Amino acid sequence: MKAFLPILTSTILAFSAATADAKDLIRVAGNFAIEHSSSLAMGVFKTELEKLSNGEIEVNIFPAQQLGGAAENVQAVKLGAIELMWVGTAYLTRTVPELEVIGLPFQFETREEAFSIVDGPVGAALDGKMAAEGMTSMGYMELGFRQLTNNVKPIKEIEDIAGLKIRLQPNETHLATFRKLGANPVAMDVKELYSAMEQGVIDGQENPFAIINVAGYPEVQKYVSNTGHFFDFISVVANEKWFSGLDAAKQKMITDAMHTAVSFQRELAAKQDAEALDKLTAAGMTYTAVSPELAAKLRELTSSVAVETKSRLDAELVTLLDAETAK
Template structure:
């Protein structure tokens, strides 16, 4: 990293979550939100819309500085900085919060959601409220959930046409214990790794493959270092937007409301864009030269069978009551 960028990054991280800045007339409160998603990803685009709406709703008295594309560090660093209060907000793959708030794994089970509609019914209802409270207990304020999407496997040299093709492969995963346990159960060799390290790890052959939604594979340009793509769809994943709770609560009530209103609208816009762009992203990946091998239904069924025991593992860690409650809500949402 060049010295000038290092100094700029260090200065940015040293700032408090909230600080005033002079304007021609009076002062403006500035807040920062950082993420690891590429600038063109639907979540980053939605956050830019959020910034504009907050500044409009506040009459310019609340300004939002946005830092997409790992400008303030990787996903793990962003979560840590929000928890410490040196950064007000982050939008991040929910898995990066699960080490601090393990209850989030209750909506990270393999093949848990049949569709995005079911997933959002669950996370927007009582289960989401329960998880928001668990995050509050750890110092976070949840502002809602965007779509990360169904996750699919890519590999560098070996096409995945059966479950057996995954056996022994070193696959990069998010730092989520349920995700890791799932791939161990199907015979792969999962490795937890921050997203900022992934491209070079794929390029250098440190890992054989990775798993992400089509839009992330495209935005992060993994098609440059991966040849094969398979529609495993093993998890549906969320992007969580969280703030440092105490810093947020110190904001004037009108600023809090402006942030909540604008983020609610940003979430709606992002979900719609993510749904509309899913097939477009897949088509572009194929056009970019990735070989696409749809997994036969019988092989997907094998993946479900092999990973079914993960539910009992997570019950052992988080308690059967929580998992049973979530599963009941999933069944109700799918009806």
């Protein structure tokens, strides 16, 4: 990380010099593939904001790990080296552990349920937790229901998961879930994932179908199942000091443009997810649907994880979550 930051700084300075005549410059970093719905949504953000500001604000988008991996982007935004990022919410849980409350196993049945939580009082409370860490939440996009892939065997029963070395995001709740399933979970930044699978360092990973597709994982993975064990979000986050330092008119333009982008992404994400499984099987992956019996076993084995996670988080937030979920 120490070696990365000077490189990031010099890269940003070079871009800043090239656009010195711009009245305002916003640099936005992400680790998702260019074809992913979230990266396309950032293109919408750029177009909308530059239009709303009559060209007075220029937006430079850096997708596909151009400014480092997810963990590096989080640090860069916290430090103010870049203004904005879009990142899997799990990468923020080491900084804001309360975000784990929206990443519990088998928490949501539908994407509509998931967004009703982050768009309501729970999301507002989490935004406050992020602000206390120097980050302004700009909205939640869909990452989606996470599905399991591996290179060893099709997942037909719970015993097939036992012993598999599975890459997960750096999220304690996620790691605990796979330990309960008997797997050997490994926290790893996404920038290392493809090569780790290609070299056999790990057996598999878990991601939404659309991510598995656009990231090229069928090239290095054989089996895929619709485990749907977590519904995951993408957080759009700004450096709080930078954003609060803008005048009210510019803040509104940015939030309005981001609202348009997030709405666009959620709609496109649902479409991409629906189409992705066919693309995975067409690319050569073997699909094994999770049986009702296996689904019930997965829920049973991981039921204690939610209880354990909630016990170490803000009690007031947990009470709010339970109340909103009950609705």
